Amino acid sequence: MTKIDQIETTILDIPTIRGHVLSMATMRTQTAVLVTIRFSDGSQGIGEGTTIGGLSYGAESPESIQSAIETYIAPNLIGRDGDNVNGAIQLIDKLVKGNRIAKTAVETALWDGLGKRLGVPVSQLFGGAVHDRLPVAWTLASGHSETDIAEALEMIETGRHNIFKLKIGKRDVRADVAHVARIKTAVGDRASVRVDVNTAWSLQDARWGLRGLQEAGCELVEQPVAARCRAGMAELARGYEIAVMADEALNGPEDAVEVACDRAADVFAVKVAQSGGLKRAAEVVAIGQAAGLGLYAGTMLETGLGTAAALHLFATVETLQWGTELFGPLLLTEDILATPIGYRDFCVEIPRGPGNGIALDPDKIDFFRRDRGRTVTAVAGA
Numbered sequence: 001m002t003k004i005d006q007i008e009t010t011i012l013d014i015p016t017i018r019g020h021v022l023s024m025a026t027m028r029t030q031t032a033v034l035v036t037i038r039f040s041d042g043s044q045g046i047g048e049g050t051t052i053g054g055l056s057y058g059a060e061s062p063e064s065i066q067s068a069i070e071t072y073i074a075p076n077l078i079g080r081d082g083d084n085v086n087g088a089i090q091l092i093d094k095l096v097k098g099n100r101i102a103k104t105a106v107e108t109a110l111w112d113g114l115g116k117r118l119g120v121p122v123s124q125l126f127g128g129a130v131h132d133r134l135p136v137a138w139t140l141a142s143g144h145s146e147t148d149i150a151e152a153l154e155m156i157e158t159g160r161h162n163i164f165k166l167k168i169g170k171r172d173v174r175a176d177v178a179h180v181a182r183i184k185t186a187v188g189d190r191a192s193v194r195v196d197v198n199t200a201w202s203l204q205d206a207r208w209g210l211r212g213l214q215e216a217g218c219e220l221v222e223q224p225v226a227a228r229c230r231a232g233m234a235e236l237a238r239g240y241e242i243a244v245m246a247d248e249a250l251n252g253p254e255d256a257v258e259v260a261c262d263r264a265a266d267v268f269a270v271k272v273a274q275s276g277g278l279k280r281a282a283e284v285v286a287i288g289q290a291a292g293l294g295l296y297a298g299t300m301l302e303t304g305l306g307t308a309a310a311l312h313l314f315a316t317v318e319t320l321q322w323g324t325e326l327f328g329p330l331l332l333t334e335d336i337l338a339t340p341i342g343y344r345d346f347c348v349e350i351p352r353g354p355g356n357g358i359a360l361d362p363d364k365i366d367f368f369r370r371d372r373g374r375t376v377t378a379v380a381g382a
Contacts, residue, residue, distance in 0.1 A: 004077050037082070073095075128316060133349045134326070135320075203225055268293055334367075
């Protein structure tokens with residue numbers, strides 16, 4: 001039996017290429033918690049837990065992710081069978097409530113280690129990839145129309161992105177709609193324009209906003225109202241042709257069932273970290289498929305590590321009607337991978353090779369790490 005011998009966590013702080021303006025915060029640095037699991041046969045697996053904007057987005061912070069892993073998850077995994085990933089997931093779910101991002105970081109490392117030992121990519125562990133690349137959106141979030149327009153036109157000309165999601169909700173709803181309309185007019189039919197409100201609107205604002213966005217040529221609006229307001233989301237989904245996508249309302253398969261039953265969205269934004277790991281994200285995908293909803297591969301703005309893991313899962317999904325937004329590494333000033341993920345021809349490429357198919361750049365890890373790293377190790381003779 002290949003046992004789990006050691007679990008190490010490291011926090012990285014990496015600057016972003018520009019301010020990333022959301023309705024609740026402006027990000028200038030992305031913080032990621034890396035997890036390295038070392039196994040008794042000498043193999044290792046790596047995973048990532050990343051959130052957005054500290055605690056302004058959700059209930060987990062980088063510090064709480066690290067603490068949950070070190071204090072509650074790691075001690076209960078040491079000495080267990082490293083090949084039994086499902087067993088580890090069930091144990092963690094029993095011992096730790098919530099903390100989905102922390103669970104994701106550990107689970108991702110377990111799948112990576114198993115794939116490497118078997119000599120297969122993680123996608124093979126979820127039934128096999130049916131895509132070698134996927135369409136990828138870019139988020140325009142400078143907060144300034146002219147800056148966003150220039151950025152969008154450059155992305156189109158260089159063949160990197162022709163799907164754009166605009167972060168709105170920080171300003172008055174009418175100002176936001178005018179901002180979106182200016183960008184859609186500038187890119188015309190060369191690009192798809194969507195928006196993400198990050199729950200910032202009241203239901204009344206959302207009624208006005210969706211009508212204006214629809215008239216401006218916007219195709220999709222993500223989580224316009226609070227996550228708990230499923231009745232409002234259902235009203236908006238019924239009332240307008242523009243697609244309504246659930247994001248913050250989806251925290252795992254249980255939420256997915258409730259959103260689907262209430263018809264509170266036209267589209268699921270499936271995020272691995274928000275779902276609680278690759279396995280739970282796959283379950284969210286299956287629920288969306290069964291309910292006849294559109295699917296979109298979302299991001300918590302992970303580094304190349306978390307992005308690679310997500311790509312392996314979404315490469316197994318036959319139809320992602322709304323594509324992906326797995327652009328996280330491109331928002332950072334430095335890539336922490338030895339060989340960066342490929343972005344070209346408006347798509348992101350699925351990494352090849354066993355496990356997640358990537359390797360970290362040790363010099364970059366050392367440069368961006370917040371401290372010296374922390375380790376939980378098996379007790380001798382255990």
